Amino acid sequence: MEKRTRPVYVFLGLLLTLSMLTVTGVSRAADTVSKDAFRRPVGILSPSNNPLTMEKATLGKTLFFDTRLSRDGKMSCATCHSPDHRWSDGRIIPLGSENVPNARRTPTVLNSAWLTSLMWDGRVGSLEAQAVLPITTPHEMNFDIAALIERLQTIKGYRQLFSQAFGDEAINQKRVTQALASFQRTLVSNAAPFDRWIVGDENAINESAKRGFALFSGKANCVACHKSWRFTDDSFHDIGLRTEDIGRGAKVPPQVTLMQYAFKTPSLRDLPINGPYMHDGSMLNLEEVIKHYEKGGIERKSRSLEMKRFELTDAERLSLIEFVKTLDGGHLKVDYPTMPE
Amino acid sequence: MNIEKLKDVAMKSMTVWSAQALNTNSDVAARRGNRLWLQFWMMTLMAPMMLSISTIAFSASEHEATSHEAAEHNPSNQNKHKAEGTHKPEASEKIYPSRAAQDVEIPLSPGATLHKMTLSHHELEPWSFVPKRKDRIEIKNLSNITHALYVTYPDGKVVNLEIQIPGDVVSWTVPDDAEGEYIFSCWIHPVIRANMTIEE
Numbered sequence: 001m002e003k004r005t006r007p008v009y010v011f012l013g014l015l016l017t018l019s020m021l022t023v024t025g026v027s028r029a030a031d032t033v034s035k036d037a038f039r040r041p042v043g044i045l046s047p048s049n050n051p052l053t054m055e056k057a058t059l060g061k062t063l064f065f066d067t068r069l070s071r072d073g074k075m076s077c078a079t080c081h082s083p084d085h086r087w088s089d090g091r092i093i094p095l096g097s098e099n100v101p102n103a104r105r106t107p108t109v110l111n112s113a114w115l116t117s118l119m120w121d122g123r124v125g126s127l128e129a130q131a132v133l134p135i136t137t138p139h140e141m142n143f144d145i146a147a148l149i150e151r152l153q154t155i156k157g158y159r160q161l162f163s164q165a166f167g168d169e170a171i172n173q174k175r176v177t178q179a180l181a182s183f184q185r186t187l188v189s190n191a192a193p194f195d196r197w198i199v200g201d202e203n204a205i206n207e208s209a210k211r212g213f214a215l216f217s218g219k220a221n222c223v224a225c226h227k228s229w230r231f232t233d234d235s236f237h238d239i240g241l242r243t244e245d246i247g248r249g250a251k252v253p254p255q256v257t258l259m260q261y262a263f264k265t266p267s268l269r270d271l272p273i274n275g276p277y278m279h280d281g282s283m284l285n286l287e288e289v290i291k292h293y294e295k296g297g298i299e300r301k302s303r304s305l306e307m308k309r310f311e312l313t314d315a316e317r318l319s320l321i322e323f324v325k326t327l328d329g330g331h332l333k334v335d336y337p338t339m340p341e
Numbered sequence: 342m343n344i345e346k347l348k349d350v351a352m353k354s355m356t357v358w359s360a361q362a363l364n365t366n367s368d369v370a371a372r373r374g375n376r377l378w379l380q381f382w383m384m385t386l387m388a389p390m391m392l393s394i395s396t397i398a399f400s401a402s403e404h405e406a407t408s409h410e411a412a413e414h415n416p417s418n419q420n421k422h423k424a425e426g427t428h429k430p431e432a433s434e435k436i437y438p439s440r441a442a443q444d445v446e447i448p449l450s451p452g453a454t455l456h457k458m459t460l461s462h463h464e465l466e467p468w469s470f471v472p473k474r475k476d477r478i479e480i481k482n483l484s485n486i487t488h489a490l491y492v493t494y495p496d497g498k499v500v501n502l503e504i505q506i507p508g509d510v511v512s513w514t515v516p517d518d519a520e521g522e523y524i525f526s527c528w529i530h531p532v533i534r535a536n537m538t539i540e541e
Contacts, residue, residue, distance in 0.1 A: 012379075116532035117531035122531055234530070234531075235486075248528075252489075253499075253528075255501060255503070256489045256504065256528045258489065259528055259529060
């Protein structure tokens with residue numbers, strides 16, 4: 001009997017070990033796959049028609065901070081996209097837009113190298129195309145490109161910078177926008193505590209934040225739209241906000257119902273912890289934001305199919321907020337340029 | 342392995358074990374009991390392995406997790422659920438019933454060819470056919486997200502192909518006088534773009 005049963009016990013023992021290893025392997029595999037989706041990229045994207053160079057970025061930084069790009073010489077790109085405010089302006093609506101109907105909050109230009117559509121309604125397809133708009137918008141920099149070029153040509157320092165960037169001193173709209181775009185592409189979030197956790201440092205974020213990540217990827221399903229390392233799907237969703245602004249709906253045919261009241265999913269990296277949030281700056285803290293999602297927003301035909309009600313306890317809500325805080329890599333170090341004369 | 346079948350096998354062993362434990366012949370019962378205990382422990386140990394393997398197949402990523410929901414939009418599933426009286430339509434089905442569910446069929450023009458393309462998460466998969474005038478092109482949404490494709494003609498005209506929920510198929514017929522580059526894009530995901538050249 002003993003000789004007959006011993007091999008049986010060995011076999012059972014092997015089966016038990018194999019089962020345990022399989023279950024462990026699955027849980028690890030699931031964990032790794034989820035985290036991998038949020039890994040930071042190695043390099044910075046740039047288009048083939050405007051490859052990123054140090055000289056173009058340097059010229060672009062100078063232009064970005066130069067108030068002479070506005071008609072009255074008082075406003076630069078950095079006025080609304082300030083390094084001190086995570087490359088936005090910290091305002092509910094931008095300076096000068098107080099009388100503009102449906103004014104929208106200034107989005108950040110951080111990580112814009114990866115954007116495939118720009119602005120809350122996606123009206124622009126590239127940084128180069130977008131650069132012209134604030135310069136020529138009446139309530140923003142209120143200038144025209146021809147006059148701007150004429151002004152820049154009178155500044156010897158700019159002729160030298162353009163020569164270094166493009167090989168000769170010619171100044172034109174294309175080069176101005178390419179330089180501005182090049183500088184903006186260099187604005188990439190610092191590695192945040194979350195990023196260190198993703199690559200294996202279990203002490204990088206606390207247990208509450210880890211629970212928050214589980215909620216983010218699970219019950220709260222934030223990941224449905226806030227995906228990838230930038231925590232945005234670069235898509236447009238109506239999240240059921242009470243607003244008169246139809247967002248992307250104004251840029252597409254009305255029969256594309258899902259795009260009515262839809263706005264681009266913003267990144268969750270480097271958020272100003274006290275807001276404002278949403279396209280209209282209507283929410284001032286993350287708790288308010290999360291509660292909005294829990295309720296599901298206004299029910300209408302255009303509401304995103306991802307907007308589904310869920311419930312969180314107070315503790316879970318705090319964990320989710322703790323997690324979002326781990327996406328903050330801190331202020332970028334900026335060496336302010338000397339304005340050319 | 343089908344999870345339901347696995348459960349069937351496991352439960353059958355338990356039932357057999359329960360019935361045979363009532364056998365009053367002690368020697369036979371003892372031998373059967375040992376065998377049954379062996380069968381029981383083997384099933385107990387194998388079950389977690391098989392369930393785990395099934396779990397891997399059904400995913401850890403959010404794409405695969407929600408593609409399970411995408412299966413809910415499959416018309417054959419809808420009919421099955423309706424027959425069972427258990428189907429609760431998702432919001433998307435109320436607003437955007439699939440063309441197949443609407444029984445919409447448009448015959449091909451004489452001499453025309455039907456081509457098929459697929460749309461994945463963020464791109465139209467490359468195609469190998471050469472489209473001609475009057476051909477019909479069907480595009481199936483294999484992703485787990487909703488798209489809204491449109492075609493921009495060389496002269497700037499835009500033709501909408503309508504909202505396309507996961508699993509849905511939209512179609513576009515090449516115009517009789519088509520020539521040049523036709524651009525497929527998505528209103529919801531501007532990153533989606535594919536150029537199709539039609540030659541005479």
